[in-house]
Amino acid sequence: MELTGAQIVVNALKKAGVDTVFGYPGGQALPLYDALYDSGIRHILTRHEQGAVHAADGYARATGKVGVCISTSGPGATNLITGIATANMDSVPLVCITCQVPRVMIGKDSFQEADIVGITTPITKHNFLLRQVEQLPRVIAKAFHIAASGRPGPVVIDIPKNIQVEKTTHVEATEEELHMKGYRPLYAGREEDVQAVVNALRNAKKPLFFIGGGLVSANMTDAFRHLAEKTGIPVVASLMGLSGYPTREKFHLGMPGMHGTYAANMAITECDLLLGLGVRFDDRVTGEIKGFAPHAQIAHFDVDVSEINKNVHTPLRVPGDLAWSLPLFANLAEVNPQGLQAWQDQVMTWKLDHPLPYPKNATGLLKPQEVIKAIDGAKEEDAIVVTDVGQHQMWTAQYCNFQEPRSFITSGGLGTMGYGLPAAIGAQLAKPGKEVWMVSGDGSIMMNCQEIATASEYELPIKVVILNNRGLGMVRQWQRMFFGNRYSGSKHEKGTDFARLAEAMDAKGIKVEKREDLAKAITEAKNCPGPIFLDVRVEDDENVLPMVAPGATIDHMTE
Amino acid sequence: MKHSLALLVEDRPGVLTHISGLISRRGFNIASIAASSTEQADITRISLVVEVENKDELEQVIAQIEKLVQIVAVIDLTEEDHISRELALIKVAATPEARADISGVADIFRARVVDVHPESMVIELTGEEKKVDAFCKMMEKHGIIEIIRTGEVFLSRLPESAVQTAERERRY
Numbered sequence: 001m002e003l004t005g006a007q008i009v010v011n012a013l014k015k016a017g018v019d020t021v022f023g024y025p026g027g028q029a030l031p032l033y034d035a036l037y038d039s040g041i042r043h044i045l046t047r048h049e050q051g052a053v054h055a056a057d058g059y060a061r062a063t064g065k066v067g068v069c070i071s072t073s074g075p076g077a078t079n080l081i082t083g084i085a086t087a088n089m090d091s092v093p094l095v096c097i098t099c100q101v102p103r104v105m106i107g108k109d110s111f112q113e114a115d116i117v118g119i120t121t122p123i124t125k126h127n128f129l130l131r132q133v134e135q136l137p138r139v140i141a142k143a144f145h146i147a148a149s150g151r152p153g154p155v156v157i158d159i160p161k162n163i164q165v166e167k168t169t170h171v172e173a174t175e176e177e178l179h180m181k182g183y184r185p186l187y188a189g190r191e192e193d194v195q196a197v198v199n200a201l202r203n204a205k206k207p208l209f210f211i212g213g214g215l216v217s218a219n220m221t222d223a224f225r226h227l228a229e230k231t232g233i234p235v236v237a238s239l240m241g242l243s244g245y246p247t248r249e250k251f252h253l254g255m256p257g258m259h260g261t262y263a264a265n266m267a268i269t270e271c272d273l274l275l276g277l278g279v280r281f282d283d284r285v286t287g288e289i290k291g292f293a294p295h296a297q298i299a300h301f302d303v304d305v306s307e308i309n310k311n312v313h314t315p316l317r318v319p320g321d322l323a324w325s326l327p328l329f330a331n332l333a334e335v336n337p338q339g340l341q342a343w344q345d346q347v348m349t350w351k352l353d354h355p356l357p358y359p360k361n362a363t364g365l366l367k368p369q370e371v372i373k374a375i376d377g378a379k380e381e382d383a384i385v386v387t388d389v390g391q392h393q394m395w396t397a398q399y400c401n402f403q404e405p406r407s408f409i410t411s412g413g414l415g416t417m418g419y420g421l422p423a424a425i426g427a428q429l430a431k432p433g434k435e436v437w438m439v440s441g442d443g444s445i446m447m448n449c450q451e452i453a454t455a456s457e458y459e460l461p462i463k464v465v466i467l468n469n470r471g472l473g474m475v476r477q478w479q480r481m482f483f484g485n486r487y488s489g490s491k492h493e494k495g496t497d498f499a500r501l502a503e504a505m506d507a508k509g510i511k512v513e514k515r516e517d518l519a520k521a522i523t524e525a526k527n528c529p530g531p532i533f534l535d536v537r538v539e540d541d542e543n544v545l546p547m548v549a550p551g552a553t554i555d556h557m558t559e
Numbered sequence: 560m561k562h563s564l565a566l567l568v569e570d571r572p573g574v575l576t577h578i579s580g581l582i583s584r585r586g587f588n589i590a591s592i593a594a595s596s597t598e599q600a601d602i603t604r605i606s607l608v609v610e611v612e613n614k615d616e617l618e619q620v621i622a623q624i625e626k627l628v629q630i631v632a633v634i635d636l637t638e639e640d641h642i643s644r645e646l647a648l649i650k651v652a653a654t655p656e657a658r659a660d661i662s663g664v665a666d667i668f669r670a671r672v673v674d675v676h677p678e679s680m681v682i683e684l685t686g687e688e689k690k691v692d693a694f695c696k697m698m699e700k701h702g703i704i705e706i707i708r709t710g711e712v713f714l715s716r717l718p719e720s721a722v723q724t725a726e727r728e729r730r731y
Contacts, residue, residue, distance in 0.1 A: 121573070180628065182628055182629045183628045190730070304626065309618065313615075
C-alpha cells in the first residue's frame with residue numbers, strides 16, 4: 001500500500017485515538033487538510049491559531065488525553081507559540097502539527113517560512129522537523145508517546161509541504177523504529193525513598209499535604225482522597241491542584257501563596273513535615289523562599305527528577321510516577337501514634353477564624369466576589385470552570401468549589417490572558433454532557449474574543465461571565481498597592497459592550513449592571529442552549545485578598 | 560566550581576544548540592563545550608564544562624540535561640579518574656631573535672612549532688586546560704597574535720564506555 005505523507009498523518013492520528021483536532025488551514029497545510037476532509041476526524045476551525053492551541057489544551061485538561069492542533073507554516077505556526085508555552089508550563093499533553101514550506105525552500109526566507117523547531121525548542125517537551133516521508137509513522141507515534149508519558153507536555157511536529165504529498169509504502173512504524181535510546185520516562189523509583197517519608201511521617205506532629213497539577217495529571221486523585229481520609233492530614237493545593245481534592249472537604253485548606261488563604265499559608269509556615277505531591281514550589285506559592293515552611297522537613301514526590309530540590313531544599317526526595325509512589329506510600333503511611341488532633345484543631349481554627357474576606361450588605365456596583373459566589377451557587381457540582389488570567393482568576397480559585405478532578409481549568413504557570421474562551425471551547429467539545437462556565441475579565445476576554453464565533457459555530461452552551469471593571473484589575477491592584485495609585489496604561493476609558501459583541505457573533509449576550517439582575521442572568525445562562533456572555537459591571541477598585549506582597553514571606557498577609 | 564560532564568546524545572540537527580540553550584536559559588554558565596562523533600554512528604558526544612556554585616546546582620544542571628528526550632546519558636567525570644585534553648593553536652609574534660626562546664619554551668611544554676613566518680610562529684599544544692593556560696602566559700611577553708582552543712574533552716580511565724558507566728550508576 002502506498003500513501004501520501006498527509007494520509008499517513010491522518011492514519012497515525014486515528015491510530016493514536018484522536019477524534020477531534022483544532023486548527024486553521026493555510027497554504028502549506030492544504031495537502032494535510034485535504035486528507036482530513038473525509039477522514040472521520042472532527043476538525044474544529046477556530047478563528048485564530050492561538051484559539052486552536054488553547055482549545056486543544058482545554059480538551060486535553062478536561063480529558064487527560066493528548067490535545068491536537070494543526071496550523072500552516074510561518075505566521076500560522078508562530079501564532080501557536082503562546083499556547084505551546086502555556087501548555088509547557090502547566091504540563092499539558094499536546095501534539096501541535098505545524099506545516100512548513102517545502103524542504104528545498106527551507107532556509108531561503110521563503111514566503112511564510114519560520115524556523116518553528118528553533119523557536120519552540122525552549123517551550124516544548126520535544127520537537128521534530130520531518131526530513132523524509134518515511135519518518136512520518138514513527139515521528140507521530142513518538143510524539144504522542146512523549147507528550148503523554150512521564151511529565152506530560154507539548155510536542156511540535158513540523159512537516160514540510162513536499163513531505164505531505166510524497167508517497168511511500170512505509171506506512172507503519174516498526175517496533176525497532178519506535179525505540180528511543182534517550183527517552184525513559186520515569187515510572188518506579190526506589191522503595192527506600194518512600195520508606196524514608198513514611199518514617200518522617202510517623203514522627204511528625206504537624207504534617208501537611210501540598211498537592212499540585214501532577215496529582216491530577218497522574219489520575220491519582222481518588223487514591224489521594226483515600227489517603228487524606230485515612231490519615232487525617234490537612235491538605236493545601238496549588239492553583240493547578242485545587243480540583244485534585246474536593247474543596248468542600250473539611251481539611252482542604254485551599255490554595256497557599258500570594259493570594260492564598262490564611263489557613264493554607266499558616267499551615268505551611270507552621271507544619272513540621274510538608275508532603276509535596278506533583279507540585280513545583282512555584283514562586284507564587286512560596287513567596288520569599290527563605291521563610292517558606294521554615295519548621296518543616298520537605299518531602300517531594302514527583303515524576304520529574306529535575307523539579308525536586310529545584311526551588312526549595314528538599315531532604316526527602318521521591319522521584320517516580322505518582323501512580324507508583326502514592327499507592328506504596330498510602331499502604332505504609334501511619335501518622336504519629338500520639339495523633340494529629342492538636343494540629344487538626346489548629347488548622348481548623350485558622351480556617352474558621354480567617355475566612356476569605358467577603359463583602360456583606362454591599363451597595364452600589366456588584367462586588368466581583370458576589371458574582372463568583374453566585375456562579376458557585378448555580379453551577380452543577382461537577383461543572384467545569386475555566387478562567388482567563390487576572391483578578392477574576394484568583395477570585396474563582398478562592399470562592400468556587402471544585403468537587404471533581406479536572407473541573408478547574410486555568411493557565412497557571414504562564415498566566416496567559418486570552419486562554420479562557422478557547423480552552424472552554426475545547427473542554428465543552430471534550431465533555432458535551434458537562435456544564436462549562438468560563439469566568440473572564442474585560443481585559444482577558446478581548447485577547448481571544450474572536451473565538452465567540454467558534455463557540456457559536458459549534459453551538460456550544462458555554463456560560464461566559466465577564467467581570468467588567470473597565471480596566472486591568474490585577475495591574476491596577478498592584479499600581480494601587482505599590483505604585484501610589486498611578487494607573488499607567490490600565491484603564492479602559494470607553495468600555496466595550498460585551499453583550500453586543502456576543503450578539504454580533506450570533507451568541508447570546510446580557511448586560512448586568514444592577515445587583516438585582518444578577519440572579520436572573522445566571523439562571524438564564526444556566527438554561528441557555530448555546531453560548532451566552534454575561535457582561536457584569538463590577539466595582540472598579542476591588543482588591544484580591546489576602547495578599548502576600550512580593551518579597552514577603554507567606555505568613556505576612558494583607559487580609 | 561567547574562564540572563566536567565560527558566553527554567551522550569542522539570545525533571540530530573540542532574542538538575548542540577538545544578543543550579547550550581537549555582543551560583544558559585536556566586542561568587548556568589558554560590565554561591567550554593565541544594561536540595564530536597563517537598564509536599556509535601548515531602551518537603554524538605558532548606564534552607561540557609559547567610560552572611556551578613554548589614552541589615545542588617550541579618544536580619539541577621544534570622537533571623535538566625537528562626530530561627531532554629535525545630539525551631542517552633550524562634556522566635560527571637569530575638570526581639572520576641579521567642584524562643582531560645585540550646588542543647590549542649597559538650600564533651605568537653616572533654622576530655628572528657625571539658624564535659629560539661619560543662622554541663625552547665615550546666619544548667619544555669612538549670608543544671610543537673607547526674608554522675613559521677618571518678614575523679610569527681604557530682605552536683600546537685595539547686594538554687590539560689591548566690597547561691595550555693600556563694603556556695599562553697609564557698608567550699605573552701612575545702605578543703600573542705591569536706589563540707584558538709578546542710575546549711576540553713575528557714575520557715574516563717575505566718575499562719568501559721561512558722554508556723556502560725551510566726547504566727551502572729543509574730539510580731532510577
